[in-house]
Amino acid sequence: xxxxxxxxxxxxxxxxxxxxxxxxxxxxxxxxxxxxxxxxxxxxxxxxxxxxxxxxxxxxxxxxxxxxxxxxxxxxxxxxxxxxxxxxxxxxxxxxxxxxxxxxxxxxxxxxxxxxxxxxxxxxxxxxxxxxxxxxxxxxxxxxxxxxxxxxxxxxxxxxxxxxxxxxxxxxxxxxxxxxxxxxxxxxxxxxxxxxxxxxxxxxxxxxxxxxxxxxxxxxxxxxxxxxxxxxxxxxxxxxxxxxxxxxxxxxx
Amino acid sequence: xxxxxxxxxxxxxxxxxxxxxxxxxxxxxxxxxxxxxxxxxxxxxxxxxxxxxxxxxxxxxxxxxxxxxxxxxxxxxxxxxxxxxxxxxxxxxxxxxxxxxxxxxxxxxxxxxxxxxxxxxxxxxxxxxxxxxxxxxxxxxxxxxxxxxxxxxxxxxxxxxxxxxxxxxxxxxxxxxxxxxxxxxxxxxxxxxxxxxxxxxxxxxxxxxxxxxxxxxxxxxxxxxxxxxxxxxxxxxxxxxxxxxxxxxxxxxxxxxxxxxxxxxx
Numbered sequence: 001x002x003x004x005x006x007x008x009x010x011x012x013x014x015x016x017x018x019x020x021x022x023x024x025x026x027x028x029x030x031x032x033x034x035x036x037x038x039x040x041x042x043x044x045x046x047x048x049x050x051x052x053x054x055x056x057x058x059x060x061x062x063x064x065x066x067x068x069x070x071x072x073x074x075x076x077x078x079x080x081x082x083x084x085x086x087x088x089x090x091x092x093x094x095x096x097x098x099x100x101x102x103x104x105x106x107x108x109x110x111x112x113x114x115x116x117x118x119x120x121x122x123x124x125x126x127x128x129x130x131x132x133x134x135x136x137x138x139x140x141x142x143x144x145x146x147x148x149x150x151x152x153x154x155x156x157x158x159x160x161x162x163x164x165x166x167x168x169x170x171x172x173x174x175x176x177x178x179x180x181x182x183x184x185x186x187x188x189x190x191x192x193x194x195x196x197x198x199x200x201x202x203x204x205x206x207x208x209x210x211x212x213x214x215x216x217x218x219x220x221x222x223x224x225x226x227x228x229x230x231x232x233x234x235x236x237x238x239x240x241x242x243x244x245x246x247x248x249x250x251x252x253x
Numbered sequence: 254x255x256x257x258x259x260x261x262x263x264x265x266x267x268x269x270x271x272x273x274x275x276x277x278x279x280x281x282x283x284x285x286x287x288x289x290x291x292x293x294x295x296x297x298x299x300x301x302x303x304x305x306x307x308x309x310x311x312x313x314x315x316x317x318x319x320x321x322x323x324x325x326x327x328x329x330x331x332x333x334x335x336x337x338x339x340x341x342x343x344x345x346x347x348x349x350x351x352x353x354x355x356x357x358x359x360x361x362x363x364x365x366x367x368x369x370x371x372x373x374x375x376x377x378x379x380x381x382x383x384x385x386x387x388x389x390x391x392x393x394x395x396x397x398x399x400x401x402x403x404x405x406x407x408x409x410x411x412x413x414x415x416x417x418x419x420x421x422x423x424x425x426x427x428x429x430x431x432x433x434x435x436x437x438x439x440x441x442x443x444x445x446x447x448x449x450x451x452x453x454x455x456x457x458x459x460x461x462x463x464x465x466x467x468x469x470x471x472x473x474x475x476x477x478x479x480x481x482x483x484x485x486x487x488x489x490x491x492x493x494x495x496x497x498x499x500x501x502x503x504x505x506x507x508x509x510x511x512x513x514x515x516x517x518x519x
Binding site: 095096097098099112115116117118120121122124125126127129130131133142183184187 | 413414416417418419420421422423424425431505507508509510
């Protein structure tokens with residue numbers, strides 16, 4: 001099991017924390033949600049892998065060709081583009097759900113050199129429409145988070161403490177979407193691919209979820225590719241922003 | 254005990270009853286009259302032809318002719334399995350997987366029954382081999398067709414769910430596990446139900462035929478039990494083999510769900 005050290009030591013963490021501070025300036029958050037109140041080192045024993053960068057080299061899928069990008073550990077790269085430009089397909093290629101060209105690395109891991117399911121356990125895609133198959137929320141969760149970490153995450157996402165025992169059939173689409181983010185983190189990924197993770201959420205919940213995602217990504221040092229279409233959201237969460245123009249990804253100022 | 258021979262006029266009287274039924278359905282405007290008559294005619298023609306074939310086969314009783322007959326029966330059953338699926342594996346896999354599963358299970362069980370259990374001399378005596386294989390293939394075919402149909406249709410409908418499970422890092426066997434189990438159950442349940450209802454709800458056709466042909470009921474019952482058991486085993490293993498290999502074909506070596514390997518039939 002890979003251990004996970006102090007986040008502040010990691011390259012990229014200091015640069016991205018600037019965003020968190022900037023964000024805190026225009027709204028007030030309960031103390032429990034602030035990054036400073038995240039679990040201490042002792043509680044991190046069951047923490048996530050993290051700390052490796054995600055690198056795409058000449059990835060080709062659908063109309064996209066020669067997509068090359070580097071996402072540092074703990075960095076959020078926002079990806080935008082018109083409908084049908086291939087954002088979701090690119091995420092599917094990175095998660096190795098569709099045949100595609102090019103090479104993808106997560107740290108020392110090479111996509112084609114490890115079994116498909118092992119790669120996807122590391123590079124975890126959270127789709128826009130999430131699916132659930134067990135009766136209760138708790139049955140879907142992975143082993144990576146202890147009770148305390150789960151409760152903190154639920155609070156931060158605006159859920160009641162007993163949410164994990166709710167019946168999945170009674171969840172709204174917005175609840176499913178937020179709980180799917182928690183589900184993904186509970187499986188100990190090494191990188192996150194988010195496909196419009198706040199698409200079904202109202203304004204306040206969107207801000208709350210963004211904040212939790214930013215904190216989590218930084219805390220676990222996960223390279224994160226975040227598909228978003230709202231310029232305001234991109235301004236709030238992105239460390240970098242790329243836009244799909246034609247067949248390429250173009251870095252935005 | 255002698256069997257009363259049936260002549261053409263006696264069959265003709267039964268045929269008149271079918272015509273009478275067709276007339277009634279036409280009067281009731283069920284729109285069935287034509288297909289009823291065609292089906293009745295097909296029964297008469299197909300069974301007469303197979304009767305001729307069996308007469309010829311029984312008189313020569315050579316292994317290669319029996320084997321040829323068995324292969325033809327297998328290929329026809331494979332074609333039937335494929336035809337019954339609304340969502341088919343593309344590129345000949347629907348036919349290949351169905352036929353291979355039936356070959357493995359039906360032929361193995363039939364051979365075992367002939368060689369070890371019944372033991373006619375020679376073992377391929379067509380009077381035993383062909384009816385046994387026919388019953389086996391007919392039932393295994395139903396199980397395999399139901400199982401594969403359930404598998405591909407569920408995958409078609411639940412694609413998003415399977416892929417979400419893959420996204421969470423589940424191996425393909427786990428991601429499709431529930432669907433695979435349901436497909437196997439769907440293929441095997443009719444046989445299990447038939448065994449449970451045998452003799453109470455219905456008198457099995459083979460046993461009835463044997464009794465009509467003059468066998469003592471006790472002997473007919475023993476054969477029927479043997480047939481039911483072997484059919485159940487053949488169907489069970491055939492269905493499991495077909496669903497296992499069918500589900501494997503739906504994923505590639507990177508454990509991706511390949512929807513391009515299913516074709517929707519109209």
